[in-house]
Amino acid sequence: MQWLSTQDLVVDIVGRKDGSPLNLNIESGQIWGVLGPNGAGKTTLLHTLAGLRAPRSGRLFLGQQAIADMRRKDVSRQLGLVFQDHQDGFPATVLETVLTGRHPWLSLWQMETAEDLSAAEEALADLDVLHLRDRLVSTLSGGERQRVAIATLMTQSPHTLLLDEPSNHLDLHHQVAVMELLTRQAESGRAVFMCLHDLNLAARWCNHLLLMYPNGEACWGSAEQMLVPAALEKLYNQRLETIDMNGTPFFVPARS
Template sequence: MTDSRLLQSAPAPLLTLMDLVVDIPGRGDGAPLNLDIRAGQCWGILGPNGAGKSTLLHTLAGLRPPRRGTIRLQGQPLGQLPRRRIARLLGMVFQDHQDGFPATVLETALIGRHPYLRPWEMESAEDHQAALKALRQVDLAGMETRLIATLSGGERQRLAIATALTQDPRIFLLDEPTNHLDLHHQVAVLDIVRRAVAEGRSAVLTLHDVNLAARYCDHLLLMYPGDEACWGTTREMLVPNALERLYGQALVTGEVEGMPVFFPRTR
């Protein structure tokens, strides 16, 4: 029998997926996803190119409709919520960035405060402080007046992370957040995500590095190319046979500092 005290103490899900099937053109219905994402959890999405990882994140953000199923954000159907409320709760970082207009680093970080502003309202001193703090977190302090067109790919990616931090959402949706980043900044960015999760937020991120997923994620969703998916705790999902089938690649496995490590087996 389930202890009612455990049910009462479990935090309500921030994001719930109910029989969710993402809409990928040219593909049949995949396995429906049924899972809860709670405060204090970091979910990693692993899978080969074309498995639908980015499409899933865009669907969770409400940027494209699912083929079928339901997404609930704090218990309410995502499609029925005003965009402003969604933007206060969900922060999305895209895999690539297309900047249509010239802007400075600080102006771009301040975009994260827009969900909290009335039409034509200017950012407050507190908004500026939030943006400056986020820029310091991602090692962009001192670059506030730089035009974003002059940034390297890695600097632009860190700015996208800073914009999401300035937004201060409950849930971070991060599509390959380590894209373009050197090793130091990969670790630094994922450390920032881990601290945010420890403070009661949640994160869902796509990754190609299984070892980073093992170190930073407590739950994993594996998306197979044949419209199959499975999910669970990181310990449950990081099984060599499952990962080899996921990527179609033989692996060498080991352990470093008590953490599993995986490397491609070469001839």
């Protein structure tokens, strides 16, 4: 089932002429990785898909409905976003922060229910931060704060998960745990769309890829179609060596 789609979407990036129009169909069960060098517009694209920035041209749809015609609360029930950086404006505990994920599902002034609390605690446990539930988020390490942000998204429980560098600040164990969690979300019928800097995480976990070039060009398709050394070397302006790891390509930067 198609959750999120774009129609001739051109992302509005200051100082850049119109890039490739994007016609993406992000469907249930798919895990998309967005790859590209710094400044290619990955974060801007993610914010545009979330409805936080207007595109230069083109349209966005959730199912058959244009996002521009939807109430923000209804969009938030179907789309959730993890930002690359986290700004905590006021003191809050980890549990209070994660419970904000339930806000799209509550009416004005409605308090969280026992079911909401259970969902938050389950997400905290899945992200290995339940033991931090009473800590202020301002006291957390970068990796702990990142896992709290992902737990908030899980508590929100949208159909489509948008994540900007979900592996930021995470050690190897928690990188794998988060990618396995996102894979389970896709297997349960959700769609995952995330920006990644780590080419090998994308090769290991994503079944679809979008390559964004600095000049505004883009190409997309199945991971098998996109994981071509020539395309990736052009993307990063870097020669690569490819190693086969049990049927999955592993890319290593080649020496000059």
